[in-house]
Amino acid sequence: MTEQQHIVTDAENKMRIDKLLAEVNADVSRSQVQSWIGDNLVFVNGQNVKGNYKCRLHDQITWTIPEPKPLQLTPENIPLSIVYEDSHLLVVDKPKGMVVHPSAGHQSGTLVNALMYHCDDLSGINGVERPGIVHRIDKDTSGLLVVAKNDSAHSGLAEQLASKDVERKYEAIVHGVIDHETGMIDAPIGRDPSHRQRMGVVDNGKSAVTHFRVLKRFANFTHIECQLETGRTHQIRVHMRYIDFPLAGDPKYGPRKTLEIDGQALHAKSLGFTHPDTNEWMHYEVGAPEYFQQLLDQLEKMY
Known part of the structure; x- marks a missing residue:
């Protein structure tokens, strides 16, 4: 676990603590901050507070970031719109609202969960949490993605993206x-x-x-x-x-x-x-x- 500290500034005066900490911590959502508060990992001037606490100028906030839990990647029978597929790659049309790969806030229902059910093999270059994912588009962006089934295809596609x-x-x-x-x-x-x-x-x-x-x-x-x-x-x-x-x-x-x-x-x-x-x-x-x-x-x- 890692302990962090922050002093409330003029611009942050009267801001909800869950909103403030979500802005101070890169890539952390308000729901994650609220879970920290619920687990008594956030203190203001040495006291536990609720998620709706309004910060005051010069408040000393300390919080502990818990160790990330390993993601449990589970194949899920989610329909995929496959535009093209062969033994090396596939091209999918991702719907609006679907997250590409699992994260702390989205451990199921993602494109990766669907791909794991559909494919026997996916490339491992991007690690166990992002199998096959060469590039991504945002959750609420719809449209085309290419997915690699093996590391050779992944490397070739990644090189083309870089160039x-x-x-x-x-x-x-x-x-x-x-x-x-x-x-x-x-x-x-x-x-x-x-x-x-x-x-x-x-x-x-x-x-x-x-x-x-x-x-x-x-x-x-x-x-x-x-x-x-x-x-x-x-x-x-x-x-x-x-x-x-x-x-x-x-x-x-x-x-x-x-x-x-x-x-x-x-x-x-x-x-x-x-x-x-x-x-x-x-x-x-x-x-x-x-x-x-x-x-x-x-x-x-x-x-």
Whole structure:
């Protein structure tokens, strides 16, 4: 176990302690913090508090981070939309709302759980918790992913990703009306120093390049296609927010007043790569899910 300490600042005065600690601890959710509080691992000025405690200026918070419990990966008979499959890899169309791999907050119902049931073998390069996973898309992003069945295929696909030879196109609905037809965003992405659970454009971030083009304009929204040159965490979501056209429905990077959807309107529509065994160029495309088309129809009627 690791003990941590934090002194409440002016900006954090009157903030709920579970929210504050979720921001102070990178990659930790409020539900995890609440479990720490329930297990009496969080103290304010030496006293246990409840999760709704409002922090006060100069409060001394100490907490103990428990050792992570090993994930129990269990094959689950979850339907998969398989676009292509052979003995080396498979391409799947992940639905919106499905997490790619298990984590502390999502130990079941993930794409990995489904893959383990479907496949006898998956590559082990990314460790036992992420078998077969070469790249990922966010929980509320739908669309195409390539999965490796063996380490040789995994290495070949990973090399293509690193050398920017994989073609990845997305479609999204963003707030605002983009007045130019195409654009390129070249801005480094790293952990947002002000919001530890978010990514942002920061000077010391990793290189990130997104190309976009307008598909259709509405009165207050724009339907766009994005092509990734790099694959940083939340890249499209961060880049579009950076140029003041945040994704509709995005709970982390978008405005509160948005379209009535659960999570960002983002779909990984096409994927192209060279097959790591046959050297054949493979290209796949899937249409946006029903909810996405319904949003476009709604915007068409509204404006």
